[in-house]
Amino acid sequence: MQRSHLSLIRVGGMGSGTARCFCSESKPCKRSRVQFDEAEYSGEKACLFDCLPDDIVLSILCYLSASADCPSDLVSVMKTCKRMNRLGKNPLVLEKATLKSISIRVENWSPPAHKFLKRCVRAGNVEACYLLGMIECYCLGLRGDGCHTHTRKGLSYLLRASRRGHAAATYSLAVIFFNGTGMGKSQENLSTGFSLCQRATQLGYVDAMRELGHCLQDGYGVAKDVPRGRRLLLDANTRELAVSRSSRPVASAAALPGEGSSRSEYCYLHSDFGCDVPAPEVHPANRFMAEWFQTRQNLGESVRLCANANCSRPETRRFEFRVCSMCALACYCSRACQAVHWKTVHSAACTAAIAARRVRIFNNALARFE
Template sequence: METRSGSRYRKPQSEVNGGEGRKEGDRKRRRGEVKEYSSGKRRQAASLAEEGNGGEKPNFFDRLPDDIVVCILCKLGSSAAGPSDLIKILLICKRLNGLGLHPVVLSKASAKSLAVRAENWSESAHRFLKQCADAGNVEACYILGMIRFYCLQNRGSGAALMARAAMGSHAAALYSLAVIQFNGSGGSKNGRDLRAGVALCARAAFLGHVDALRELGHCLQDGYGVRRNVAEGRRFLVQANAHELAAVLSSAPWPPPAVPTGCCPLLSDFGWSVPATDPHPANRFLVEWFGARGGAGGEGLRMCSHRGCGRPETRRHEFRRCSVCGTVNYCSRACQALDWKLAHKVDCAPMEHWLLDGAAAPAAAAVGGGDGAME
């Protein structure tokens, strides 16, 4: 038994030293000396790392893979509240500047991060939007397309960019192309294609675009470019109000606050009066651009009277005017309906020279002038 237990045999020196070392380590742990030793080792390793970096502290940002940084920048670009949020990141360091212009980051940039103001327009802004459009950003395609088509009067390139956005199921681009088809913008009066305008408008309405729903409803009620169907047109108008109500509920507490001035009573079917929605950055750019230049950029050319639209005429008498007063002009029935609820309902009054001729007044109510009647 003594032989099996090994009590008569002497243990190797390494085991004896190891056991003593473990006992000493246990005693140090109880006294807290090992923690001080390990922290001292960490300080020594950090000092050696600093010496290896030339006395500088280690930069952990440089150790991050590019894929992680690009993913973070994509999240930032898609949630940015303005262009400054993205520009500030590009100015931090050379690495962020390079990765911030990565095609994946540019393709995910939101409309707010691309909302260039007309007063800040420059070649660099144009180049940045084009770079985003080349990366596949549909918002950049639409904004740059609107700017080129209306502001820079580059009709072909602007329409092509809006078509690229429309192929990416961009609802606002589909609706803008529909307005171009309805008016024959950039061409002659004979270049209008009402059926194509209705088809584009129907596609945008299917995607939930409120103005497209309203435009399609008026087209069906009036038989404009499509067979007349009053009941179906009314259904689309009510559906436009429902979509607008849903947008209000998602962005404001219920019930919506009653605003006496600057409100849009388009939800009268539901008994509510809500503030008007902010225009798209492309429309806001058009309003600022032509507002600073005092007009549509040509003699005899008019602007759409809806203050949130900003579209100008590309030829004389392109837009239709109000069939009652004849003092306001609209690029579309949707803009006419929206402006009527916003302001024109109070200001509209028959023109005196129309009332002088009793025979001309009924004709004026039927045909307002320009390319057609506006009801």
């Protein structure tokens, strides 16, 4: 006899294993901790879900996965009993899982977590394709042992997401081809990167617009076309401002250019570096990379990351990334990241770094005379 327990209430943290059964309210479950142990279940009263046929429970689980907002929502259900585990793994459920419900943190990364994401990818979940693609390409692929299985897998996942219209995945592929990540730089890769960037621009991805705008302005990977480049940068700024305005309450939204701000004579929309808007929330894929390499760096490995904190892509070979030409300290995966980072952080830090270096050179010169 199979017994199942469904927890539709949120439990703290993934893997904490506390799922309370709320399905039979007149006779609440005595045990709050549920495990797979068969013997553990014997003698307990069956709950209401046991009377429901699989397809009904499945549709409830689909609803749950489509609205879940943390990984423990799904995982705790799958941990309740064998039946829920079987139904929770159904491709119909995994295909609908939200980005938040599959956004596993580095501290929870484990072979089962990897397997779970692979299952979501197989079920056709586009967000999972992007997330696992980035993890395979940048985190697991970067082992330096000459084994590119993870990189290849990651690329195929990103490609799958891109084919289904995922803008961020398309842009990520563009960055990979621009930098020749795992394949080396070539003119062929550069033009592939350029057409991918164009595709991501058509999908309305701000970073891609900015990257393409700078490429056209500088004639990088494509014939120089300054007016078209300027127009794309303007488009990127406009879209960024619109997104920031629609996603935040009016009171905290950035002032429109010329809207009573002290620098009203300056129009952000024409800036090379984007509008003066608060940085968007970091995407789970980027957060994963940042945390992953933070842990590695604590262990003494040195990997150079893109200085843009909203990106944190790592270099996969030495001198892969572009470096700030003024201070030669900050490095970037792309022009888009450099532009955004200059606007938000680096313009001040760079001047300070240059000033510090001048002082150092001056002091060294003085010391030689003494």
